[in-house]
Amino acid sequence: MSTATSTWNFGQVDAAFIAALREQLGERLVTSLAVREQHGRDESYHQGQAPDAVVYAKSTAEVAAVARLCAQRRVPIVAYGAGTSLEGQIAAVYGGVCINLSQMDKLLALHEADMDAVVEAGISREALNRQLRQSGLFFPVDPGANATLGGMAATRASGTNAVRYGTMRENVLALVVVLASGEVVRTGTRARKSAAGYDLTRLFVGSEGTLGIITELTVRLQGVPGMIAAAVVPFPSVAGAVQAVITIMQMSIPMSRIEFLDELQMQAINQYSHTDFACKPTLFMEFGGFDAAVAEQVAAVREICADHGAADFQWASDPAEREKLWEARHKAAYAAMAWRPGTRAWATDVCVPISRLAECIVGAREDAARAPFPTMVVGHVGDGNFHLPMLVDGDNPAEVEAAKILNAKVVHRALAMDGTCTGEHGIGLGKMDFLLAEHGPAAIAVMRSIKQALDPQGILNPGKMFAISQDRKGPP
């Protein structure tokens, strides 16, 4: 047991360590309580846990210097982008140093002919797309929040466009990563594909800051389609809507987005956005491409929807009208929270094979009907991914307990259907037990051996990904 204790024994952020950091960062080292607390809490229901110090890095070299200092004294390091994570990924469970990367926000290179860009990790999704506007290109991964690209890569984010363009897994070509030792690694080139060695890019994508700190990304870009159309279609049942999606996918109709919202979510939207959508299970869709192709797609999808009981098919290609339709979807999260003011949404996030999706959603709704708080369903159904935002009063222990139980039920149903415990929010603090349930002990042992190989002191975002309770030797 003495080994176990010493393994847990992280170095302290004492005056001498602060002085060493100050020498590197000057005024970009901050230790005020307000700033530290802000950096320990993300947008989720998880309790905040403040780091001991926050540094605002301006370069990969600075991140490496901080990592070397932390490595020397075994001080934990937590990387921070925009603080929009949803499973407590940025909470400083063991204190230590939070490295805020938001000042590393430059578009370093735009290669229009190659349709790729090199960016610093702290650039936000919206800032990148603003800077791309003149080029006719855009970065397609859109998780909703205005997250940083580094944070999105770290959590393997996706969102509404993933059905067409893929997730961060498919859209990152290469990374620059600072390792736990302070060494800097480049994981790939600008080639679109490569068979050269182990896929380190994909290993760091989704590693949630536990294997290295992403400081630079090379990402794929897409051309903005010449023609874009949007449609909103209410269905008589969840099953009808999902079955329509399955048929659309099987016919290889290249949808840009295909989103599902249930009747309560639609009601919340109507109340919040002063719209008058039918309060039924509804698909929001987007089509993009050349003119004739889009017209053909819209016609085919309209027919498929009608076959599955949808009598009404509202669509628009005019940009202003289209924006209006989609705005309602974009504000769904705020509409949900406004439905029960003062609550913080606890959004479950599972993903299943699409053939099981209707059953999975219906089952989740049945369980949710008995919960002491309202819930809604909103999902990226083309991928089989959905959320069940639970509008929980965080000050009411009975509600929090009920939410935990409901969350676990939804996840275990998804796992039983050969699905995953998280489609896009990641593991963080909230899904550690489910990670083991999903992958089993042998795969977790492989993951841990990789963690041990790359971060032998366990200083990178400790207490995340792998539940400490599962490991009697402590982190990693």
Next chain:
Amino acid sequence: MSTATSTWNFGQVDAAFIAALREQLGERLVTSLAVREQHGRDESYHQGQAPDAVVYAKSTAEVAAVARLCAQRRVPIVAYGAGTSLEGQIAAVYGGVCINLSQMDKLLALHEADMDAVVEAGISREALNRQLRQSGLFFPVDPGANATLGGMAATRASGTNAVRYGTMRENVLALVVVLASGEVVRTGTRARKSAAGYDLTRLFVGSEGTLGIITELTVRLQGVPGMIAAAVVPFPSVAGAVQAVITIMQMSIPMSRIEFLDELQMQAINQYSHTDFACKPTLFMEFGGFDAAVAEQVAAVREICADHGAADFQWASDPAEREKLWEARHKAAYAAMAWRPGTRAWATDVCVPISRLAECIVGAREDAARAPFPTMVVGHVGDGNFHLPMLVDGDNPAEVEAAKILNAKVVHRALAMDGTCTGEHGIGLGKMDFLLAEHGPAAIAVMRSIKQALDPQGILNPGKMFAISQDRKGPP
């Protein structure tokens, strides 16, 4: 140095070990020289190196049993699918046991609504697509050879369809892998996307049998397009053809295939296939989708090609005519070898950002013009990937030496253009030095630490991926 020596000291395949294997495999253990030699040599220019024994596995459990035996005595293990690798991946450099997986060739499950399939690793690409025919679905990755799915995953294969559907990286959802210890790991679920933990699937894809033995795959399938058209278009110059491809990609025209062949390759095709194509730099293209979309795409591409100097645009949507056009492309490799009978093609394989592709091909052709053997260019240009088949007389040491030098020149030019030393053939024996040149020592150290963590005895496909000369401690 004694440590180094002991590290190299693999266990012998002696009579006792053969007896232990025989107990597990019975008649499916073979030690005849002919069979062993056949299993040590792939389709490349590399010298064969025979294993000491070949076993034909019938299940994951058998592979695991063999791995446990090998682990106990530190005997090397080489996995074998169809033997179609192109960089000596299957050569048994240190002897040991070759596990032939070709009898594990079952389609275990077809999920039509989910558009995925679960297969054993030894199923061939063509056999899988034959069994899918009735479903209207197909598996899109097509490296040319009738490789096994396991081998294709192990080398991160791609080919002509990758421009639209991606490589094995994008098309494998999950794997079952036997580790060096004999433990069995499942790396994912059937969910289309997941943010749950480290991406073990992508780590094993492209690891060339050095981290584990893939025995089962869950792969994504695609719908066969309702309308398919093909086009063959000669250009006045390499630059014109490549510039046309760049424009096509920037306009987001969803090409199914877009292939480049240079004038000598076209001449070889005409001679081999008795065709009368113009002997000019030529694009072979395939379009797929709904009727109006395909018509629109063909019209747009025709205009782009004309803008880049292509006067002739031969196209066909009739299946027989289309097949005839593409058959010439499919036989390009045989046509090349027939151009200089008795030679074995040594196909270089690099991939660069597409903006540099014309320059890279032109440079390679200039270097090749001084070589004492003919060369041609054939490439998956939509991805920036091309091969320079060198028709080398393997019995002529001067030619072999010249081929080595030319190969290195082509690779180093690609690396200088921010490209990769291999787009799709992998590292194997042939690209080990270039792996270091491409990734640098820090990234190689990360790869090696992962290898060490997963295969501490170094028994999985030793002598591949990492050059032993780079590592004074010997394998891994």
